Amino acid sequence: MKTLTHLDRLEAESLHIIREVAAECENPVMLYSVGKDSAVMLHLAMKAFYPSRPPFPLMHVDTTWKFREMIEFRDRKAKELGFDLLVHVNEEGVRDGVGPFSHGSAVHTDVMKTQGLKQALNKYKFDAAFGGARRDEEKSRAKERIFSFRSAEHRWDPKRQRPEPWNVYNTRINQGESVRVFPLSNWTELDIWQYIRRENIEIVPLYFAAPRPVVNWNGVDIMVDDDRMPEELAKTAVTKSVRFRTLGCYPLTGAVESTAATLEDIIQEMLLTTTSERQGRVIDADQSGSMEKKKQEGYF
C-alpha cells in the first residue's frame, strides 16, 4: 500500500483547503505576491481543480517598488497559466509620492501595502482571500487559523478566533466580513523548497545568486533596481554575488551574499545557515510582537 510522504500530506491538505473555499465562498481571490510561497500556492491551485481552471482570479497589490524582475515574472506567469490578474495600486499613495526612501519603511508599508490591500478588497468585495503565509514564519502566525476571520474593517482579533477542529472549516461570514485563507499554514520554509524542487516550479531568478549592484542602506545590502534610489546612495553601488531569501519592495529587501545558483545550492545554504528567513525584512525588526500589531491592523 502506498504510504504518503510529508510533502504528499501537506499537498493534499492544501488542495482540500483551496477547494473548500471555491465551493463555499462567493467571491474568492488569490493574493499573489510573486514570491516562492506564492509560486507554490499557485501551483497547488492549478492542481486542486485540474482539469478545470481555478475558479478565482489572482490579485497583486503593487506598491510600485517591487523588483522589476518580479513584475515581468508576474505578468508572464499569469498569462501562461490563464489566470485573470488584477493589479491594485494605492493611487492616493502614488499621488502623495509615498516611497521607502522618502517616507521610511513603516509609512511606505502601511500606505502602499496594508492600505492598498484593504482598498483592493473593498473595491472588489472579495469575501475570501488566499494568502501564502506560513505558521513557521513568525510567532503570532503560529496561532493563526487556516481560515482567519476578519471584521468589516479587516481587523484580526486573536481572542475571537474560531476553533478549527479536523479539516472542517467554518466559512460563514456576515455582510462585509471576510476570511483570509492560508493553505500553506503547515508548510515550513524547507518544505517549500523541497516541493519547488520536486514539482519543478519556476520561481523568480532573484532567488538565485548572480552578480548584482548593491548599496549598503541602514546596515542592509539592497539592490539598485532603478533610478529612484537617491543619487548619493546609488553612487556607492558595488557589484556582489548576492541572492534574496524573500522578495518584496527592493529598497526594503536585504540581499545575502551567496554563490548559490541552483535550487540544491539554495537549500544547502539554507540548511547550513544560521539566520532565519524574515531577518532580511525590515518591517519585523522594530520591536518584538510588531507583526501581531500589524496583523491586527489588517496587514496580511
Add this chain to the structure above:
Amino acid sequence: MRLNDDLIESDIAAYLEKHEHKSLLRFITCGSVDDGKSTLIGRLLYDAKMIFEDQLASLESDSKKVGTQGENIDFALLVDGLTAEREQGITIDVAYRFFATDKRKFIVADTPGHEQYTRNMATGASTADVAILMVDARKGILTQTRRHSFITTLLGIRKVVLAINKMDLVGYSQQAYDDIVDDFYAFADELATDLEIQPIPMSALEGVNITSKSNETDWYDGPSLMDYLETVPVGDRRLNTPFRMPVQWVNRPNLDFRGFSGQIAAGSLQPGDRVKSMPSGKQSTVQRIVTATGDLDQAVAGQSVTITLDDEIDCSRGDVLVSADDPSEVSDQFQARILWMSETPLLPGRRYLLKMGAKTVTATVNAPKYGIDVNTLNDVPAKTLELNQIGVTTLSLDQPVPYDPYDVNREMGGFILIDRMTNDTVGLGLVDFALRRASNIHWQAMDIDRSALAEQKGQKPAVLWFTGLSGSGKSTIANALQKLLFAQGKHTFTLDGDNVRHGLNRDLGFTDADRVENIRRVANVARLMSDAGLITLVSFISPFRSERQMARNLMADGEFIEVYVDTPLSVAEDRDVKGLYKKARAGEIKNFTGIDSPYEPPQAAELRIDTVNNSPEEAAEVILDFMREKGLLNGG
C-alpha cells in the same frame, strides 16, 4: 543535533532525495506551563536546530528580561507567542510548531492546559496522532492529567506518551517514576481499551531522555522521547477501513468530463472499484482517479483526488462516495458527544448549522442526557452545556447524512455546530450512533390533507405571529383582529402566552433555554392548527430572532406573518397593565424581557405596528388590510 550536517555539505542531492521521503507525525503536548511543556517544545526545536541565530539572540535578550531561568535560556519563551500571553506567562491558544529530523517531519499542536482552554486542547487533539501528557514528577497524576487524557482520547488519540518531567528534582528516583506510572495505568483503563501508553522519565530543562537516552536514568530501558516520536507507527488506522470520500466539489470543465473532487477520508481506491454515492445509495464503478500529474492506479486515505465514474449518477457536494461492499449508514438523528465552545450556552431546541465533511445541514440539538465532568469523568446532570462543557445529547437533522461513528473515522463522524446568527463555531460533536427512530416513524400520508381541511372551511390557513415586549399590546390587538375575522366568518384560534403557560408549557420557566422550548412547542401547535385549516393568532413575547425564524421555517410558504408590535420599553413600562415591570424592577421577577433579558427586534417582519399613534382597533384594521392584499381572506 539531529540534522545530518555531513550529508548536507557533501551531497545535498542525496540528502534531499532522502528527505523527500520522510513521513509526517502530528502530536499534541498537554500540560500547564508549570509542567515544563513549553520548555520541552523549545528544547525539541533547539535540539533539532530549528532555532536560528537571530532568534537565539532575541531569545537570550528576552530570557534576561522576562525569563524565569535566571541567566539561562528560557526555552519556554520560544513558543509562548502572543504579546498578551507573554505578559501573563500562559499559553492561551493552540500554536502550531514545526520541526524535522532525518527521519520525520513533525507538526506540534501546543495547547494550554487549564480547564478554561479545553476547547483549544480539543482542537489541537482533533488532528494529532500522538499525545504527550506532561506530568511533574514531584506532583504525580493530578486532576489536570486526567482531564488531558480524557480529552485527547475523546478526540480519538490512541497513542500517549506519559512524559514524567522534572525528574532532576526528584533525584531521578525510579520509585517516584514507578509510582506515577502505576497510578496512570490504574486510571487509563477507564479511558479507552485500545490505548497504547509509553511512559518516559525526563527532564526537559536538563535535556535528559529528550533526544537520546541519558545516564541519569540507567534503570529505564525504554526509548528517549525523540526515538519514540521518530519510530512510532504513523497509525493509519484509516487505511484499513472501508473507502470513504466526501465530495467537496464537482469538477466539470466541459460537457465531456464530470469528476468528483475530495480528500479520501478512509480506505483506498482503484479504478474498477464499485462505489455508492450516499445518501442516495446509487452505485457505479470508478473509471479514473485523476490528478494533475496523471491518473493514479491507486489512491489512499489522506490524498486529495478527483474521481470519474462509469455512470452518470446523481452526486453533488456534501454527498459521500463509499465502498459499495461496505457502505456507510445514513441517518437524520444521532446520539453524539458534544463539546461546547462558545461563551453563549447551548440552547436546547434551538436550530444550529451542523457541518460534517463537506455537508452543512440544520440540526436541532436536544437537551443533554447528561454532562461529563472532565476532571472526574463522572456523569453529571446537565440541562444545557456551557463553554468547555462536554455532554451527551441527541440531534435531529433536517435531512439524512452519511456517517460513521467517530471512533471508527474522525472525518466521517466529527462535526462542528455553527450559530446561525453570529456564524461562530459554537460546538464540536462526535457521532456515537444513529437513533433508529428516524427510519421507523414514517409520516402518515393522509387522504384528507391540509388543503382539503382548509377548503372545507372556505379559507386559507395563516399564522399571525405577534411579537413584542410584555405589555406592548399583542393580546389586545390579536383579540380585536380575531373579532374582525370572526365577523367575516373565518375560523380562527388564538394562542396566548399566559394561557399556554398554564397548561401545555407549565413545566417551563423563563431561562433562555426554557424560552426556546416554549416557542418550539407553541410553533408546532400553530403548525398543527394551520394544517387543520385555521387562521391562528399567536401572541407571545418570543424575544429571540432565531426562534421566530424557527417558527417561520415550520410553516408553509407565505402562511407565516410576523407582526411586530413595536411599543417602546418606556411606554410599555408606563402602562404596566399586569404590574410586572414594577416587580421586575424591584428584582422580584428574574429574566424579564426588556429588563434583564434581551429582546431582539425583528429585522424583516411583514408588519410593524406602532401602538403609540394607533388604537388596537386601528391596528387590527391594518393587519386585516394586509391579509386582504395577500389574498389570505379569499376562499380556500
